[in-house]
Amino acid sequence: MQTPRYIFADDFSAFETYFKSVPGIRRSFKKGDSLWAAGQPFSPVYYILSGLALTCIHHEEGHRKILSFHGKGTVFPVYHGNRFKIERSIATQALEDVEALEFSPPQFRRMMEESFPLTETVIDWYASYVNLLLYETAHQEYNSAFIKLCNLLYLLAEREETEAGPVIYLSQEELADILAANRVNLSRNLSRLRQEGVIATSRKQIRILRPDLLAAHCSSETL
Numbered sequence: 001m002q003t004p005r006y007i008f009a010d011d012f013s014a015f016e017t018y019f020k021s022v023p024g025i026r027r028s029f030k031k032g033d034s035l036w037a038a039g040q041p042f043s044p045v046y047y048i049l050s051g052l053a054l055t056c057i058h059h060e061e062g063h064r065k066i067l068s069f070h071g072k073g074t075v076f077p078v079y080h081g082n083r084f085k086i087e088r089s090i091a092t093q094a095l096e097d098v099e100a101l102e103f104s105p106p107q108f109r110r111m112m113e114e115s116f117p118l119t120e121t122v123i124d125w126y127a128s129y130v131n132l133l134l135y136e137t138a139h140q141e142y143n144s145a146f147i148k149l150c151n152l153l154y155l156l157a158e159r160e161e162t163e164a165g166p167v168i169y170l171s172q173e174e175l176a177d178i179l180a181a182n183r184v185n186l187s188r189n190l191s192r193l194r195q196e197g198v199i200a201t202s203r204k205q206i207r208i209l210r211p212d213l214l215a216a217h218c219s220s221e222t223l
Contacts, residue, residue: 002128003222004135006068006155006178011125012047013073015118019047022111024101029053035092035100042077042087045108051098056177057090066178068132069095078125079108139221140179146189148179150217153199157208166208 012019027046029035035046038058048070055076056066067090070076076092103111112119140148152175157166170178176186190206193199198214200207208214215223 002131003158004132004155005128005158006132006152007071008068008074008076008125008128009071010073011128012075012118012121015115015121016047016049016073018111018115018118019101019103022103022107024103024107027098027100027102029094029098029100031094031096033094033098035094035098038091039088042090043105045075045077045079045103045105046100047075047103048072049099049101051100052095053092053098054095054174055090055092057086059089063180064177065180066174068129075122075125078122078129079105079112080126081105081109135221139219143219145179145181145185146192147217147219148181149175149186149189150193150214151219151222152178153193153206153208154211154214154218154222157211157214166211168206168208169204170206171204 024047029051035053036043050072052069052071053076054066055068055070056064058064070092112122140151143151153168156168156170172183172186172190175181176183179186190199190201193214194201196210196213198208198210198217200209
């Protein structure tokens, strides 16, 4: 059974040779550049060759909610034929230098028409994204702030394994923007995990020292 994921990568890597054979546009984005900014519709479709991007939604009162991260081997935004007003509140920014192939929506639609496996992968991607949104709205919403944090760290750590153990390269501000949490409460809950020996923190870095103890704090829907 799949668990929710915030980091999307390698979903479309099986099609990289195919994507490179199509006359797309090669794009380079520096760290901090916008792949597109709030106020713009979802127009280009990007296949990410390298790097990592962050997607967030901006509230009209100035709040920001981080939705997901998109890395090597994934497509974002994934093609659909609709135009939703809320898309103009969504922005995607390069967290590190990003190399990508750009396709127009009509072009990507033709590619889907030519390749049923690509269409299947698009459907599966949307199912995974809807699963994340359902998890956020129907499950995380009702957890305590501490359990929300543990769930998030657990799911992020699954994708950030290193030889020294899982490491999450996010600032406290970014964690707060994912959880839509108060920074003071977040700091208090991170301090609790440090005191329990579950994590060690440094600037924009959280190392998971005891994944087993972290899992013990998570909700069953997360594991």
